[in-house]
Amino acid sequence: MKVTLDRDRCQGHGRCYVLAPTVFESDDDGYGFTIDEDVSAESETAAHKGANNCPEDAILITESTT
Amino acid sequence: MTDAAEDEPEIDLDGPPQPMYKFLRDNMPVMAVDHELMNGTSVALHDDVMTVLRNPDLFSSNGAAEIGQIRPLIPLEIDPPDHSKYRKLLDPLFSPRRVAELDGPARELVNNLIDEVIDDGSCNFHDKIAEPFPTTVFLRMLGLPVERVHEFIDLKDGIIRPPATNSAERVEMVKVTGAKIYAVLQEAIDERLEDRQDDFISQFLDAEVDGHRLTSDDVLDIGFLFFLAGLDTVTASLDCMFAHLAQNPEQRQRLVDTPDDIPAAIEEMLRWESPVAGLVRVATEDTELSGCPIPKGETVMVNVGSANTDERFWDDPETVDFDREINKHIAFGGGVHRCLGSHLARLELRVCIEEWHRRVPTYELKPGLTPRYTMGLRNVDNLELVW
Numbered sequence: 001m002k003v004t005l006d007r008d009r010c011q012g013h014g015r016c017y018v019l020a021p022t023v024f025e026s027d028d029d030g031y032g033f034t035i036d037e038d039v040s041a042e043s044e045t046a047a048h049k050g051a052n053n054c055p056e057d058a059i060l061i062t063e064s065t066t
Numbered sequence: 067m068t069d070a071a072e073d074e075p076e077i078d079l080d081g082p083p084q085p086m087y088k089f090l091r092d093n094m095p096v097m098a099v100d101h102e103l104m105n106g107t108s109v110a111l112h113d114d115v116m117t118v119l120r121n122p123d124l125f126s127s128n129g130a131a132e133i134g135q136i137r138p139l140i141p142l143e144i145d146p147p148d149h150s151k152y153r154k155l156l157d158p159l160f161s162p163r164r165v166a167e168l169d170g171p172a173r174e175l176v177n178n179l180i181d182e183v184i185d186d187g188s189c190n191f192h193d194k195i196a197e198p199f200p201t202t203v204f205l206r207m208l209g210l211p212v213e214r215v216h217e218f219i220d221l222k223d224g225i226i227r228p229p230a231t232n233s234a235e236r237v238e239m240v241k242v243t244g245a246k247i248y249a250v251l252q253e254a255i256d257e258r259l260e261d262r263q264d265d266f267i268s269q270f271l272d273a274e275v276d277g278h279r280l281t282s283d284d285v286l287d288i289g290f291l292f293f294l295a296g297l298d299t300v301t302a303s304l305d306c307m308f309a310h311l312a313q314n315p316e317q318r319q320r321l322v323d324t325p326d327d328i329p330a331a332i333e334e335m336l337r338w339e340s341p342v343a344g345l346v347r348v349a350t351e352d353t354e355l356s357g358c359p360i361p362k363g364e365t366v367m368v369n370v371g372s373a374n375t376d377e378r379f380w381d382d383p384e385t386v387d388f389d390r391e392i393n394k395h396i397a398f399g400g401g402v403h404r405c406l407g408s409h410l411a412r413l414e415l416r417v418c419i420e421e422w423h424r425r426v427p428t429y430e431l432k433p434g435l436t437p438r439y440t441m442g443l444r445n446v447d448n449l450e451l452v453w
Binding site for chain 2: 011013018029031052054057
């Protein structure tokens with residue numbers, strides 16, 4: 001699974017890195033970024049949680065086909 | 067635009083606003099309002115609200131609200147691209163990491179306030195906790211004298227809830243009050259120019275944007291916005307949340323039994339209550355929303371509370387569900403002007419709810435009491451709790 005965070009859409013609500021700290025992190029200004037775009041199996045639920053709670057729809061999850 | 071429907075239900079303007087939001091969405095999703103105190107187009111659907119908030123070029127916040135200011139407030143009334151320069155300066159001061167440093171002092175403060183009432187078995191929660199707690203936190207941060215808190219609360223109320231009967235009177239009243247707020251801030255700025263302290267005003271005086279020092283007027287324009295935003299919004303949020311919990315004993319008990327659920331409960335109550343119920347923008351060009359024409363210069367009032375309860379967007383929006391899986395609420399707005407203080411607000415809400423429920427686990431509304439909500443910024447002045 002891949003997760004991308006669109007930094008242009010992100011407005012720093014801070015939901016992703018609070019709810020899914022294994023997948024997202026905060027920069028010094030409080031805006032989010034992904035720690036690693038490739039999400040480990042155990043962090044998949046967390047990645048979805050982050051995406052489901054982003055008010056700006058800035059997080060995109062792509063399920064890998066392999 | 068839709069005319070007022072004839073089957074308009076009896077809606078209690080002081081009561082919970084969610085039924086009115088639903089009525090607006092179903093009957094007048096985009097509505098021209100021509101009222102003595104309010105003039106513009108109100109927008110109730112989630113999709114339209116997001117369109118407005120995410121297009122600051124078309125829906126500007128510059129000059130959208132007359133709240134006693136003499137120059138655009140920074141950063142709220144600054145449009146992109148200059149907006150981001152100021153946010154770059156201010157965002158780090160309000161990042162979750164930075165505001166976490168306030169956890170200890172905020173906890174001590176709220177416990178002192180609880181100490182004052184806990185043996186009484188009852189209190190007006192608005193007066194004793196919801197108003198003094200966030201106000202004191204904020205005055206300390208900004209660098210204004212905490213001992214003048216009541217004077218500042220009156221000034222803030224003079225802008226947000228002026229006792230005016232028409233628009234012209236309102237503008238006149240807020241202008242007079244606004245001048246007093248500028249004077250208070252100027253006094254603090256002048257003192258800090260001589261003698262820097264550990265507070266925001268001092269930091270702003272040394273801050274640079276685009277390689278230029280902020281001017282004294284810039285600091286004033288930031289301070290004016292902070293004064294209004296910092297002195298009312300968390301109060302309204304605490305009022306709404308404690309009114310909700312006092313009337314929903316199972317949810318109250320859940321927070322007592324599992325304090326780890328408090329952050330999720332706060333998010334869901336922010337969605338349902340939307341304590342800052344509306345935001346304003348002004349159209350910079352002729353445009354349309356949901357097929358309704360919006361002329362250039364029109365004030366657009368976005369109904370955040372309605373967007374947060376719109377069944378076209380949310381699953382089961384009428385249920386206050388602390389386990390909600392998908393919660394993209396916009397209680398702090400959205401787009402570039404997302405509430406700068408949102409992380410501070412969340413910290414204050416969490417600290418207050420944690421400490422109160424630890425020490426006063428069982429409480430309810432005073433028997434016979436009906437909470438009365440103010441419009442716009444939803445305070446509950448009569449929030450009498452008993453325990």
